[in-house]
Structure formats: C-alpha cells, structure tokens
Amino acid sequence: MSETTVAPTTTETEAPQKGFIGINVPRKEDQRLVQGEGLFVDDVKRHGMAYVHFVRSPYAHARILSVDVSKAEELDGVYGTLTGDEVATLTDPFFQIAPLPGGHVKDYALAAGKVRHVGEPVVAVAATTRELARDAAELVEVEYEALEAIVDTERAADPDAPQLHDDVPNNTIWDGHFDYGDYDGALEAADKVVRIKRLHFNRFSSTPLETSGAVVEYNRGTGQWTLHCNNQFPGFAIIMMAPALRTGMDKLRFVTQDIGGGFGNKICTHPQLVALCLLSRKLKRACNWTEWRTDQHMANSHGNERLFLDVEVPVTDDGLMLGFRARMIDDCGAYTRYEPLGCIIWAQVTPGVYRWRNVRVEFQQVCSNKSPCGPNRGYSRMQHLWFTERIMDIVAQELNLDPVEVRKKNYIRSEEMPYETPNGCVYDSGDYARCLDKALELIDYGSIEERRREAESRGKLLGVGIGSTLDSGTNNFGQSQLVNPDLQFSGNNEVATVKLDIFGEIVVTIGTTPQGQGHETTAAQVVADILGVTPDMVNVRAGHDSYWNSHAGFSGTYASQFAVTGLGAVKGAADMLAGEIKRLAGGVLGGVPPEDIELAEGFARIKGNPEAALPFMACGAIVNANNAGLPLELRDITLNCRYVYVPPHQVPDKERKFGNLTLTYATQIHACVIEIDEETGAYDIVDYGAVDDCGIRINPQIVEGQVHGATAHAIGGATHEHFPYDEQGNLLTPNFYDYHVPHAMDMPPLKTDYLESPSPFTPLGAKGMGEGGGAGLSAVCSAIQNALRSAGGAIVYDSCNPYWRVWELMSEPAKARENVTVEAR
Amino acid sequence: MQPVTSAFVTVTVNGTTYEREVDARRLLVHFLRDDLDLTGTHIGCDTGNCGACTILFNGQNVKSCMVLAVQADGADITTVEGLAGDGELTPLQKAFSHSHALQCGYCTPGMLISATALLRQNPSPTEDEIRKALQGNLCRCTGYVNIVEAVQTAAKGGL
Numbered sequence: 001m002s003e004t005t006v007a008p009t010t011t012e013t014e015a016p017q018k019g020f021i022g023i024n025v026p027r028k029e030d031q032r033l034v035q036g037e038g039l040f041v042d043d044v045k046r047h048g049m050a051y052v053h054f055v056r057s058p059y060a061h062a063r064i065l066s067v068d069v070s071k072a073e074e075l076d077g078v079y080g081t082l083t084g085d086e087v088a089t090l091t092d093p094f095f096q097i098a099p100l101p102g103g104h105v106k107d108y109a110l111a112a113g114k115v116r117h118v119g120e121p122v123v124a125v126a127a128t129t130r131e132l133a134r135d136a137a138e139l140v141e142v143e144y145e146a147l148e149a150i151v152d153t154e155r156a157a158d159p160d161a162p163q164l165h166d167d168v169p170n171n172t173i174w175d176g177h178f179d180y181g182d183y184d185g186a187l188e189a190a191d192k193v194v195r196i197k198r199l200h201f202n203r204f205s206s207t208p209l210e211t212s213g214a215v216v217e218y219n220r221g222t223g224q225w226t227l228h229c230n231n232q233f234p235g236f237a238i239i240m241m242a243p244a245l246r247t248g249m250d251k252l253r254f255v256t257q258d259i260g261g262g263f264g265n266k267i268c269t270h271p272q273l274v275a276l277c278l279l280s281r282k283l284k285r286a287c288n289w290t291e292w293r294t295d296q297h298m299a300n301s302h303g304n305e306r307l308f309l310d311v312e313v314p315v316t317d318d319g320l321m322l323g324f325r326a327r328m329i330d331d332c333g334a335y336t337r338y339e340p341l342g343c344i345i346w347a348q349v350t351p352g353v354y355r356w357r358n359v360r361v362e363f364q365q366v367c368s369n370k371s372p373c374g375p376n377r378g379y380s381r382m383q384h385l386w387f388t389e390r391i392m393d394i395v396a397q398e399l400n401l402d403p404v405e406v407r408k409k410n411y412i413r414s415e416e417m418p419y420e421t422p423n424g425c426v427y428d429s430g431d432y433a434r435c436l437d438k439a440l441e442l443i444d445y446g447s448i449e450e451r452r453r454e455a456e457s458r459g460k461l462l463g464v465g466i467g468s469t470l471d472s473g474t475n476n477f478g479q480s481q482l483v484n485p486d487l488q489f490s491g492n493n494e495v496a497t498v499k500l501d502i503f504g505e506i507v508v509t510i511g512t513t514p515q516g517q518g519h520e521t522t523a524a525q526v527v528a529d530i531l532g533v534t535p536d537m538v539n540v541r542a543g544h545d546s547y548w549n550s551h552a553g554f555s556g557t558y559a560s561q562f563a564v565t566g567l568g569a570v571k572g573a574a575d576m577l578a579g580e581i582k583r584l585a586g587g588v589l590g591g592v593p594p595e596d597i598e599l600a601e602g603f604a605r606i607k608g609n610p611e612a613a614l615p616f617m618a619c620g621a622i623v624n625a626n627n628a629g630l631p632l633e634l635r636d637i638t639l640n641c642r643y644v645y646v647p648p649h650q651v652p653d654k655e656r657k658f659g660n661l662t663l664t665y666a667t668q669i670h671a672c673v674i675e676i677d678e679e680t681g682a683y684d685i686v687d688y689g690a691v692d693d694c695g696i697r698i699n700p701q702i703v704e705g706q707v708h709g710a711t712a713h714a715i716g717g718a719t720h721e722h723f724p725y726d727e728q729g730n731l732l733t734p735n736f737y738d739y740h741v742p743h744a745m746d747m748p749p750l751k752t753d754y755l756e757s758p759s760p761f762t763p764l765g766a767k768g769m770g771e772g773g774g775a776g777l778s779a780v781c782s783a784i785q786n787a788l789r790s791a792g793g794a795i796v797y798d799s800c801n802p803y804w805r806v807w808e809l810m811s812e813p814a815k816a817r818e819n820v821t822v823e824a825r
Numbered sequence: 826m827q828p829v830t831s832a833f834v835t836v837t838v839n840g841t842t843y844e845r846e847v848d849a850r851r852l853l854v855h856f857l858r859d860d861l862d863l864t865g866t867h868i869g870c871d872t873g874n875c876g877a878c879t880i881l882f883n884g885q886n887v888k889s890c891m892v893l894a895v896q897a898d899g900a901d902i903t904t905v906e907g908l909a910g911d912g913e914l915t916p917l918q919k920a921f922s923h924s925h926a927l928q929c930g931y932c933t934p935g936m937l938i939s940a941t942a943l944l945r946q947n948p949s950p951t952e953d954e955i956r957k958a959l960q961g962n963l964c965r966c967t968g969y970v971n972i973v974e975a976v977q978t979a980a981k982g983g984l
Binding site for chain 1: 848850851855858859862863864865866867868869870871872874875877904905906908909914918921922923925927928929930931932933934937955956957959960961962963964965966967968969970971972973
C-alpha cells in the first residue's frame with residue numbers, strides 16, 4: 001500500500017489555440033432570457049395537465065393513524081390523489097448511502113406510517129387548476145398521533161431522545177474517526193494549546209428564486225416517463241428513482257432547459273418526482289408540480305448544520321499551528337437522501353489552506369425532526385473551512401498574533417504545489433499569500449488603523465476580517481466508500497457530443513444542467529477555438545435531455561466541475577471532430593495528410609495554401625448525404641463525435657480514509673471591513689474585496705459573476721439567513737418575509753481581483769468554481785470579532801451573526817469568552 | 826343568493842386586448858402565465874417579497890402576485906415580453922446582457938420591469954437611487970453588482 005497518494009497525471013493534451021477562450025464572449029443564453037422567452041419548468045404545459053398539491057404534515061413528529069381522501073376526490077375538477085400507503089405498495093424505499101444502522105432509514109416519496117418533519121408530504125392531490133388542487137388538499141383528512149420531537153442537534157444522540165427511525169439507535173446516521181499525522185506528537189511539541197468549547201455552523205440555504213418543480217408525462221405504450229424538471233443532478237436522481245419505481249433507468253427520461261438557480265438545493269427532488277411518476281401513470285395525464293416558496297423553505301433541502309465541540313489547537317511560540325482536534329456533530333434533518341456524504345466531503349479540504357499536518361476528528365451525523373439537508377453551495381466544505389478560519393482568528397486573538405502574519409505563516413506555500421494534505425488530497429496549484437495581499441489591497445489595508453480611529457469618533461467599532469475557501473471541484477465519488485465501504489461508486493465523468501451536420505451546422509450537446517453558469521456560451525468558446533470558427537457558429541443545445549445520449553452516471557451541474565468535466569468532454573469531442581474533418585478534407589483534397597490540414601474560418605484548408613480549402617458545409621454534406629463517392633478508408637468518419645471525460649481519479653484507501661478526493665482546488669481569499677454601532681450592535685459592511693483563483697478562466701465575466709453571487713450568499717448567511725425551529729419543530733422562517741435574503745440595498749460594493757494558477761491536472765488548465773462564498777462568511781465573522789476586540793474581546797462562535805447576536809457579544813463578552821482557554825505548556 | 830365567483834375582464838397586455846372570464850380569486854400573475862400563456866413573468870415566492878412577477882400596470886410597476894386578475898379589468902399591462910418592440914432589444918435589455926447582469930435569468934423579467942419604471946421616472950438615477958428602486962426585486966445569482974452597473978449603463982445611453 002502506498003504511503004502517499006499518487007498525484008493525478010499531468011494532462012498532456014494539446015491546449016486549443018486561444019482565440020475565444022479567455023475573453024468575455026456575450027452569453028448565448030441572454031437573448032431569450034432578457035425577453036422572457038426562456039423555458040423554465042413551470043412554463044411547460046400539456047393538454048389536460050393536472051396541477052398537483054401536496055398535503056403536508058403540520059407536526060414535526062407524529063404517527064399517521066388514518067388518511068381519508070374521499071372528500072377531496074369527490075370535489076368537482078379533482079382528477080385523483082396519491083397516498084403514502086399507495087406509495088409504500090408501489091415503490092421500494094430509496095437506496096441509502098449510509099451503512100447500517102444508518103442505512104435502515106426508510107425514505108419514500110410520501111410519508112409512510114409516520115411523519116418526521118413539519119412540511120413532509122403526506123398525500124398528493126391532482127386537479128384541473130392550482131387553486132382547486134389546493135382546495136382539495138384542504139379536504140384530505142389525516143389523523144395524527146403527535147410524538148415528542150427532537151430539534152436540538154446536541155441532544156439528538158441522547159439515548160432518551162425521541163427516536164426518528166426504526167433500527168437507527170440514538171438517531172445516529174453515521175460516525176467515524178479520522179486520524180492523520182501524529183496528533184499526540186503535535187500536542188507534545190506545542191508551546192501552547194488553545195481550546196475552544198463550541199462553535200456552531202448555522203442552518204440556512206441558498207433558496208434559489210425558482211422553486212423546485214416538474215411536469216411529468218407517462219407513455220403507456222412504452223412504459224417511459226418524461227420528466228421536464230429542474231433537477232440539477234439527473235445522474236443521481238435516476239440512480240435513486242429507477243430501483244424505487246422498480247423500473248429500468250431508460251424508462252426515466254430527464255429533460256431540463258432553463259433552471260432558475262440551483263446551488264445544490266435542486267439535487268434531492270427525487271421523492272417528489274417519484275410521486276409525480278406514480279400520479280401521471282395512475283391518472284393517465286401529465287402532472288405539473290411547482291413547489292410553493294413556503295414548501296421550499298420547510299421541506300426542500302437545507303444546508304447542513306454543524307457543531308464543533310472540544311476543539312484543541314496545538315501552537316508553537318512563533319505562531320505555527322500544528323493541527324487540531326475536534327468533535328463534530330452534523331445534523332442532517334429528518335431524512336438522509338444525499339447524506340451521509342457530508343460526513344466525508346469536508347475532508348476534501350481537511351487542513352483548509354493551512355499547513356496543518358496533524359488532525360484528529362470524531363465525526364458524527366445525527367438526524368432530527370427538521371427539514372432534510374442536502375448539498376448547498378459549498379456543501380460540507382464551507383462548514384469545515386469556516387471552522388479552520390475561526391481557529392485562525394481565535395488563536396491569533398488569544399495569543400496576540402497579527403491576523404495577517406499568522407495566516408501567511410501557516411498558509412501552504414505556492415512552491416509546495418502540488419501539495420499533498422495529511423489525508424492524501426492533492427491541492428493542484430495556487431498562491432494563497434498573493435491572493436491575500438491582493439485582497440488586502442482591495443480594502444486598502446494600509447489605512448485601517450486611521451479608519452478605525454475615524455470610525456471611533458463616529459461611535460463605530462471598525463473591524464477588518466479575512467476568510468478563505470478552497471472551492472474543491474470534480475469530485476472523486478470514491479470518497480463515498482469512506483462512509484460506506486460497500487458502495488460501488490468512484491471517479492467521475494461527463495459526456496458531450498459535437499457534430500457537423502449537412503448544412504455545416506456545428507451542434508453540441510452536453511450532459512450538464514446549467515442554472516445560470518452560461519454553459520452554452522463557454523462550450524461554444526472552446527469548440528470555436530478548436531474548429532477555427534466563431535462562437536456564433538456553434539449551436540449548443542440548451543439544457544439536458546437523456547434522449548441525446550450525452551449523459552453518464554454523474555451527469556449534472558453540481559460541485560464546481562463544469563470547467564473541468566463538462567468542458568473536458570466538450571474539448572474531447574471537438575478534438576475528435578477536428579481530427580475527422582482533417583482526415584476527410586485531406587482525402588477529398590487529394591490525399592493530403594491530416595496534419596497538413598488546418599481549420600480556420602469555417603474551412604478545412606491545406607496549410608500554406610488557403611485556396612485549397614473545403615468548407616465545413618461540404619464536409620457535412622459529403623459525410624451525411626453524399627457519401628457514395630467516399631473512398632473506403634474514409635467511410636468510418638461520422639462527423640458525430642461523442643466523448644466521455646473521465647478525470648484521473650483513483651479509489652481512496654478505505655482503511656486509512658486516505659486519498660485524493662477531488663481534482664481541483666480553486667482558491668478564494670476575501671477581506672472586508674465592517675463598522676458596528678457601539679449603541680445597538682447593528683453593523684454595515686463598508687468595504688469588501690474578493691480574490692479568486694480558478695486557474696485559466698474561460699470567460700472572465702462569468703467567473704466574476706459567480707464570485708459576486710457566492711459572496712452575496714456568504715453575506716446573507718453571515719448576517720441574516722437562518723432556519724431556526726421552535727421546540728415543537730416549527731420552522732420560524734418559512735418565507736421571504738421572515739427569511740431575509742440580501743436585496744440591493746443590503747449588498748456592499750464588491751471589489752474583485754483574480755489570479756490564474758493553471759491546474760496541471762485538467763484539460764484546459766481551468767478549475768471548477770462558483771462555490772467560494774464561504775470565504776465571505778468567514779471574513780464577516782472575522783471582522784466582527786476584530787471590531788469587538790476593544791469592547792470586551794468576545795469570540796465569534798456562530799456562523800450567523802444578526803445584529804441581536806452582535807449586541808449579545810458586546811453586552812456579555814465574558815460569556816462568549818468562556819468558550820476559549822489557553823494552556824501554556 | 827349565489828356568491829359571485831367569477832367575472833369577465835377586458836385587459837390589454839403588450840398591446841393586445843383580451844376578454845376572458847376569470848375566477849374571482851385568480852391572481853393576476855396566474856392569469857398572465859396560465860390563461861394568456863405569457864410565461865415570461867415569473868413567480869419566486871408566495872408573499873410578495875421577491876418581485877419576479879413585476880409588471881407595468883397602467884405604467885406603474887406592480888407585483889402581479891399582489892393583484893387579482895379581476896382588478897385588472899380595463900388595465901393596460903406591459904410584461905417582459907412587451908419590452909422589445911419589433912425584435913429590437915431595449916437599451917436596458919442590451920445592457921443587462923452586456924454587463925452580465927443575469928445568470929439564471931429567473932429574476933430578470935421583474936428586474937427589467939422595475940428598472941424600466943425607474944428610468945421612465947428618473948432618467949439619470951444615482952447608484953443609491955437604483956438600489957432603492959430595485960430593493961423589491963430579489964436576485965440570488967448576481968449579488969446585484971452587475972445589475973446596478975447595467976442600469977447605469979442604460980441610463981447613460983451606452984450601447
């Protein structure tokens with residue numbers, strides 16, 4: 001067994017000439033979207049379509065004693081209903097990722113026997129209009145026997161806590177031990193040990209503006225369902241749904257076009273999609289379901305809530321941190337769905353951006369009577385990276401170290417790249433110290449002390465904060481085996497086809513499901529450079545359709561990977577097509593070797609003799625419609641090329657939980673300045689700088705747009721966005737009144753800068769990106785703590801700090817400070 | 826006496842006049858989307874917060890989920906589909922694309938309508954005035970940076 005990870009093979013494919021790659025090509029998608037001519041899921045209509053409304057549980061935890069749909073079905077205009085009993089008869093529970101006993105969770109499309117969170121779907125009702133479906137849902141009578149609910153993460157594993165699932169003792173879905181380096185040795189070597197009792201990462205989500213939905217049709221002749229939907233990971237949904245529906249994968253045709261934001265929250269819609277499949281088959285008509293905003297908040301997909309307990313950080317006198325130890329409890333809500341993958345995904349970035357070599361973590365995931373969790377922009381890594389940045393600031397404060405210098409001292413250095421982390425992940429490239437310098441320049445760090453004094457004169461406490469993320473992308477699904485050794489998933493893939501049609505049209509299909517990331521545009525840029533045309537001449541089909549045969553097991557848009565997997569597939573297919581065009585043209589132009597043919601301006605022409613050229617239209621026509629004259633040796637040419645990009649992953653070592661868990665690690669370093677009102681605790685972010693390094697940028701404007709958006713999510717999560725529950729398990733922020741997302745007045749001016757450290761492991765030197773918001777979350781927390789130094793020195797211990805919490809930190813700093821102790825050795 | 830549950834309305838939308846019988850409780854946004862098939866106007870919440878459904882109602886920007894269809898009887902409405910005349914994009918639509926002021930495009934129709942209403946009332950708004958005018962429109966993709974820039978660009982007559 002090798003002691004170290006084998007670094008991925010450095011890619012040696014020929015980089016396309018840079019013409020359109022790297023410039024701000026206007027987006028192809030915009031023309032339709034600015035005219036309201038996009039096709040979002042609720043825009044899809046079918047003759048005689050039924051509108052579906054879910055009857056949802058008003059209880060956080062209850063036994064279902066009886067369900068009576070008769071009054072609803074009698075209502076004029078109601079097509080029919082679907083109950084939990086029907087679902088439990090017609091389907092099998094969804095496949096569980098967790099090993100036993102967590103794998104005993106039985107999850108169906110509708111609640112069967114018991115409800116486990118407020119808002120859980122219990123019955124589906126279909127009617128002629130949305131309004132009528134809602135009326136009919138009111139007539140469904142469900143008798144419940146209320147049970148005690150558990151909402152407190154820390155108490156969920158108590159033996160006397162209410163148990164959610166049969167045969168899942170202590171509500172514990174998963175637990176595991178991670179031990180890297182020599183933690184005991186690090187403790188011995190330390191001059192000081194800083195201990196933090198408790199840090200809490202808050203429950204919130206990205207709340208895409210378009211809620212989840214689908215229009216599902218059933219073809220009785222072929223037994224195939226067509227799902228027009230906005231699910232962002234069809235590869236995963238089909239794997240979950242086909243066995244549950246007792247059908248083959250090909251019977252589930254997924255179609256997406258425009259999706260109104262996803263951010264991970266649209267990965268786990270498979271339960272509702274199964275209910276719609278059953279209903280459309282039962283009622284013999286297309287069924288539309290569009291989630292209400294309230295339902296999206298109560299029952300869709302929250303970001304994981306995580307506790308970090310008994311944190312211990314060994315430090316040397318010169319400020320070098322040797323690692324950390326912690327107990328982490330992750331709360332996944334009522335059902336597991338994508339979980340417990342969050343229990344391993346944090347380990348992609350175990351030491352964050354720091355050179356910490358010794359790490360010991362006890363990780364536990366519990367379930368509770370709250371909405372199920374699922375991937376949410378920065379999934380599982382954001383929580384962990386926030387924790388690493390909290391450590392950095394708390395240790396710096398307690399040991400009186402400069403927050404900039406201590407970071408630079410502990411950052412992994414650019415000359416150490418590719419850098420292997422203690423658990424075998426290989427950071428591909430990056431220069432964190434330079435990114436920090438650029439971020440500090442953006443906020444004019446040199447003038448901070450002067451600005452601090454000026455702010456004080458206005459009754460404001462000024463604070464400066466720094467945060468980082470590693471936006472790890474192109475997952476190695478082999479990491480799933482580290483939570484469940486019996487799973488048979490590893491690696492990753494994405495598919496594209498590029499073809500040249502009869503009239504010379506270049507047509508691209510991809511297996512991805514973009515939600516605003518501009519895939520049509522960036523794919524066209526790559527193809528244009530390879531085929532020597534302009535992006536306008538490249539037709540990229542919008543969205544995903546399983547009928548295109550351009551999808552594979554991991555197809556979708558999630559986890560920061562399009563620039564690697566999606567464009568890797570596009571590049572591969574375009575390279576194949578370029579090769580075929582050159583062979584064809586060489587043959588037609590009189591036996592010229594392909595290497596002497598160049599592609600430019602829509603022609604295949606002999607190098608050095610541009611007069612001898614075959615237009616693409618002729619190439620397309622010859623192969624597709626006039627091929628009888630082709631010599632035999634050219635008849636294998638189809639001009640329709642399919643390429644599957646497979647990243648160079650290996651199966652991780654299950655025993656040691658060791659290996660490279662993802663291919664690329666884009667960097668974000670953010671810095672911000674805040675001013676807190678001394679009287680009230682209200683604060684404003686007055687300056688903000690974000691530096692992003694995602695390797696080669698295909699379209700800089702799109703990259704910057706992702707930086708802006710991720711930062712807005714971070715600022716929302718750091719300041720207001722919160723899914724709190726009362727003791728009975730009622731969500732207190734089930735709509736945009738109570739759940740405050742940043743609007744235009746809330747957002748500070750954002751300044752951005754970038755670095756390009758090409759990835760040596762990817763086809764285009766690019767890295768996936770878009771999930772780097774966590775840096776902002778950390779930066780805001782860091783700035784609040786910095787501002788409070790002169791007001792009692794409270795420790796910021798929660799990721800979400802609304803004004804009232806800052807007020808608490810100012811009023812009772814000693815209480816927050818109880819959280820931290822320093823031991824001199 | 827039977828309660829009245831529906832009514833006939835005459836509404837002009839993007840220059841076309843429609844006469845329809847509608848349920849008394851039907852929201853204007855559902856009337857536009859489901860009855861007239863003008864699906865460019867979007868829905869992002871149940872509470873009037875998000876602004877994705879913003880339309881021009883007799884020249885005033887209004888959230889169409891906060892109005893009943895029967896209240897629109899006699900109204901002159903412009904939706905996002907009615908902004909570009911004869912296929913020529915408005916300066917705002919061009920600026921939104923140029924400045925990358927849209928990603929998923931879901932909030933864009935409402936943003937464009939609110940920005941259109943703003944520029945009609947105030948052709949040279951300051952950044953603060955733009956942000957204030959758009960605060961009823963939520964965007965979860967852009968952080969508003971490029972949206973504000975696009976409105977400024979359109980106001981300056983660029984593009």
